[in-house]
Amino acid sequence: MDFNIDRRHFIKGGTASLVLSSLGDFNVNHKKPNQAWRVGLIGSGWYGKSDLFRLMQVTDVDVVCICDVDQNMLAEAANLIVQRQKSDKKPLTYSDYRKMLNEQKLDIVIIGSPDHWHCLQAIEALKAGAHVYVQKPISVDVMEGEAMVAAARKYNKVVQVGTQRKSTPHLIDAKKNIVDAGLLGKIAHVEMCCYYHMRAKGQPSIMDVPDYLDYDMWTGPAPLRPYDGIPHRRWWRAFMEYGNGITGDMCVHMFDTVRWMLDLKWPKRISSTGGIYVQTESKSNISDTQSALFEYDDLNCLWQHRTWGQATDPDYPWSFKIYGDKGTLKASVQRYEYSPTDKNLSPIQKDVVYERELYPEDLTEKDIELHAAPATRRHMRDFLSAIENGHRPIADIEEGHISSASCILANLSMQLGRPLVYDPIKKSIENDAEATALLLRKYRQPWKHPAEEMF
DSSP states (O other): OOTTTTHHHHIIIIIHHHHHOOGGGOOOOOOOTTOOEEEEEEOOSHHHHHHHHHHHHHSOEEEEEEEOSBHHHHHHHHHHHHHHOTTOOOOEEESOHHHHHHHOOOSEEEEOSOGGGHHHHHHHHHHTTOEEEEOSSOOSSHHHHHHHHHHHHHTTOOEEESOGGGGOHHHHHHIIIIITTTTTOSEEEEEEEEOOOOSOOOOOOOOOOOTTBOHHHHHTTSOOOOOOSOOTTTTGGGOTTTSOHHIIIIIHHHHHHHHHHHTOOSOSEEEEEEEOSSOTTSSOOSOSEEEEEEEETTEEEEEEEESSSOOSSTTOSEEEEEEETTEEEEEESSEEEEEESSTTSOOEEEEOOOOTTTOGGGGGSTTOOTTTHHHHHHHHHHHHHHHHHOOOOTTBHHHHHHHHHHHHHHHHHHHHTSOBOEETTTTEETTOHHHHHTTSOOOOTTOOOTHHHHO
């Protein structure tokens, strides 16, 4: 498939608007202090609610409506929102996000649905005039990401991606006081990893779909798997039909943070190997073992995950390590440590910041990630600032696309058994027609891939 055939359309509708959307010309609706943001939520599960609640903690919000295809989950979320709303107002509930966006005028839409829905729902929210907060990874194929960037620029809206490590206080400190201060010296190697035993196991039988779940709508543009139980939380992540495996789920955070710390853009070349080496008893088709290499000039960024065995560094099971000739920085969501090469210098360590006293409601919220809550609140504040003041957010959609697409390309490299060089201008894999064809995943009818119309 050749995505270069209609590049003039992209240049006219996407890149041109990017040029016009300089900081000085970025038109946004400034909100008055006494004006509540009209907010809608698509995907009312665990992290959708978590993101919404963090937004409600930092600004005046009117949660107008929420959408989910699971009626039980929808009702539970609506009741929880009533308890948090200052107005005690219950949000309107929808099972179809298109109907919600058509009927309600919203300032902000939060998207917490599974990965295979992020693209379509984000673009529809942008078309409806809303700014968007979308979870990572932003897409399940590279061209979805390209379409999302083009739509954000075309409709001149702010899109913040939920890669909140860049808003994590101790990691901000590490960037400023270790990396930017030059304490690492010449940096030439990065290691990233995840050794969590997070790959779903089991062989559940095919069963009837419960009345409260619209499974066809839940599946949407993805391939329709036989129903074998509630897909929420972890089960859907076990399948490449809906996401990008553990590389797309966990590497995207660490790689995005490393790129931010070191001011990196697209890798020059991406390669990956791996597969299902140990946990062969499960239905899951995502890799249980995978290595990926993201290459830059004079710098290699190496990813490794295993969902079995022990972590190589038990204190840093999900983390990154930046190696310089003057020292090493180890960092995770819980802490960072700087170890200087010069033994006459002292190491530096900072731990995660909690805000239990400032936000005591965190302590009673079901399934909250207490260590991540301060970072998400800061991420939301940055999102609001970008809307109000006309600057790009810290996790702008373009940065989210680079990080997400790089992980998707790693998976494609593992699938094809060869390195890949992606050209973001031509939107193709250099000298590889077979790989280029895989940049766009065919949608299940009647859903239409937005990139087929945009590029």
